[in-house]
């Protein structure tokens with residue numbers, strides 16, 4: 001494609017994106033295609049000769065778009081958000097245009113130095129302890145894996161990198177922990193049977209007394225406790241593990257404390273939410289995703305670490321072909337994680353933080369929290385419905401509980417979810433809390449306003465009434 005054609009299509013595509021975001025409510029939130037439907041409409045083999053962009057773009061709109069689920073829709077209440085913003089999209093566009101790869105300082109000094117600065121900004125914006133240093137990872141799963149591997153190395157005095165694990169190390173997380181912890185424990189060589197699953201209290205938060213008990217039992221049995229993962233904002237219900245008592249226990253036993261705040265970390269932009277960080281002085285590593293609730297389009301995961309030396313010593317490699325004269329004076333982020341190649345993700349984050357300002361970010365979060373509490377209050381006041389977990393963030397768990405038994409209630413809640421998702425107006429998902437089928441409604445889309453949440457609640461009430469009376 002020549003430069004003039006690129007210019008023309010780029011303008012056309014930007015117009016398309018702007019129209020899409022402006023009119024996104026016309027699309028059903030959840031895609032309605034059947035498994036295999038999209039693939040069946042596409043040619044099985046690649047074209048021998050290149051095709052014109054008009055044709056490719058037409059297929060994108062006609063064939064692929066119906067197979068998309070619209071995460072930026074104001075009725076998006078499923079999973080957690082992955083919100084974007086025009087500012088972030090513009091940054092992402094420039095990043096693609098530059099096509100640079102920031103594996104070391106020399107391969108794009110601005111990429112490294114802006115990442116260094118933006119992560120220091122973020123640390124301050126969240127009120128995390130001074131001295132933590134940040135690096136951007138692709139996802140929280142990767143950041144958590146890096147934490148588990150660093151903890152493994154520290155626990156073995158950096159010997160397992162050399163000779164492999166000689167004896168088991170033990171990891172701790174609550175029953176409500178995200179699946180990425182179990183995945184990381186498997187990959188990092190701990191072994192799933194060495195993951196201790198700590199019970200939670202009535203609010204689904206980790207019980208520190210049970211953590212202490214488990215660590216003591218492991219020590220008495222001759223095992224080595226190495227790492228504990230505390231979650232701020234669990235996936236099922238948004239529960240907050242108490243950092244201070246957990247941190248004190250970890251410090252006493254020499255256990256690495258990793259904090260998974262993938263979704264809810266963004267809430268700490270508001271000082272009134274920083275109670276979740278009480279005890280943060282104990283943490284060794286912390287991850288949260290600006291690509292979830294902070295207006296930065298996927299992917300962008302912020303990873304903070306107390307002792308970058310332990311991270312670098314775990315991950316650094318020095319093949320001759322990567323050595324540069326600048327190495328003694330600069331950060332080479334390739335040594336701060338698993339991949340060698342790195343996207344210039346700091347650029348879109350910088351665009352977002354500068355455009356919104358810290359006050360704009362706080363206002364954004366506060367509005368979502370206001371809407372979530374409003375919705376919670378409506379549900380809690382409605383006979384036949386209950387809110388089974390505290391609402392700390394934008395996630396509200398709720399369920400219809402009028403069945404003759406739990407089985408009947410579960411069946412009705414499931415039917416309710418399926419009908420709501422088929423409506424095209426809203427999308428939500430479920431979990432199981434305390435053994436009971438529970439619906440989750442998350443407010444986190446940039447485009448969600450009070451009128452959307454009112455409509456969602458009306459739809460839930462009338463749909464539930466329809467199912468029950470049928």
Ligand SMILES: *Cc1c(COP(=O)(O)O)cnc(C)c1O
Pocket residue numbers: 080138139140141142178180231233234235260261262263289301
């Ligand atoms: C979303 C989430 C993750 C996984 O995030 P990825 O960036 O998709 O890997 C991990 N933990 C929690 C608590 C989450 O909410």
